[in-house]
Amino acid sequence: MININIEPLNSEAQDQARSRQNTLTKPPGSLGKLEELSIQLAGIYKDPLHKIEKKMTIVAAGDHGVVDEGVSQYPQDVTAQMVLNFLSGGAAINTISGNSQSDIIVVDTGVISELPSHPQLRSMRIASGTENFARRSAMTVEQAETCINNGIELASELSLQNIDLVACGEMGIGNTTAASAITAVICDQRAEYVTGRGTGINEESLNLKINVIGKAIKLHNPNPTDGIDVLHKVGGFEIGFLAGVMLGCASNNIAVLIDGFICTAAALIASTINPRSKEYMLGSHQSVEPGHVIALEHLDIEPLLNLNLRLGEGTGAALVMPIVEAAMKCLTDMATFGEAGVSDSS
Structure with missing residues (x-):
């Protein structure tokens, strides 16, 4: 059971932001989505004149037992290897978050390989990878609740550090399989409609992946209105952790x-636990994964960009900071x- 209090967006601050937009030196609505975004942000921060001061990019990493079914073209070792790349500053997310002047923290939620200690690495491990959900539940209910609570805990810590804008990212070989399963269940879609090529698998492997997901959903029959049940049966540790981060950010007006x-997919989990959390979420981009469009529509979140990105790591989120x-x-x-002494339209 996850108990977390999330307040509605501050309507007074939003009204003030909306009124101010109409007095600025531009035709009303001419800044388009930026105006809508500023009004949402005013409600999040409870302040129409809030200045964003500190940013953080969170990259959560975890391994997935379902790779044993052959759903990825990369071995599980790559998860840990990429974490080391993040820590050495050599990945795309390092470049992009640096360009956006965002700090970065990498969180080990359940990487199979042992990782060295590092100032930018936080260990919030649940286990050495999830179970193979094609054959058994991905994790226990207790593990699902723990990884979500860990994410909430980190978000609360960031709030104490006055972080006011967070970008979520992930790393985990096999995690598009878990994301597709989560999306199929919560959005009530067939597996083939929400499953893509992930890291670039061929047609044969894609059909295998779809089949694995469909059979797993039939085996476990997750409750689409219960995010804990979905996470426990077909999820991933990093996905649950990020769902917790999103809930914790919403609770702390971040x-x-x-x-x-x-x-x-993590946002889908968070939204079933507390639907109000969606009000604090900002869509960064639309990826080429077919399930992403379906999940965004289900959440009623409009992405800011469409650049055919499919890397993950938080690259799209950090890019739009x-x-x-x-x-x-x-x-x-x-x-x-x-x-400004400029005549308005009236």
Whole structure:
């Protein structure tokens, strides 16, 4: 059982932001999505003049037992190898988060291989990878609750550090299989409609992956309205952890950027636990994974970009951090017609 209090967005701050947008030196609505985003942010921060000061990119890593079914073209060793790459600063997420002036933390939620200690690595391990959910539940109910609570705990810590914008990312060989299963269950879709090629598998492997997911859902029959049940039966540790991060950010009035397909599967889990958490989520981009579009539509989240990204790691989320900042700065820093001495349309 996950008990977490999430308040509605602050309607007074949103009304003030909406009114201010109409007085700025531009035609009403001419900044399009940026105006809508600034009003959402004002509600999240309870302040129409909030200045985003500190950003954090979280990359949660975990391994998946379902890779034993041949659903990925990469071996599980790659998860740990990529974590080491993150820690050495050599991955795409390091470059992009650095460009966005965001700090980065990597969280081991259940990587099979042993990882060295590192200042940017946080160990919140549940186990050495999930079970193979094609044959048994991915994790116990207790493990599912623990990884979500771990994510909530980290978000609360970030709040104490005055972090006010978080980008979520992940790493885990086999995790598009778990994300597809979660999406199929919660969005009530057939496996073939939400399953893509992940790291680039061929047609034969894609059909195998679809078959594995379909059989697993039939075997476990997860309850689509119970995020814990779905996570426990067909999820992943990093997915549950990120669901917790999203819940914790919402509870602490932190805006949270959702990256690609796997992170959006985590958002589906979070939304079943507390639907109000969706109000604090910002869609970063639309990936090429077919299930991503379906999951975003289910959450009623509109992505800011569509660049055919499919890497994960939080790259899309970190990439749009400056756009989020720009939306808020336009609201707070632009002059009004009165301040600038410019005649308005009236």
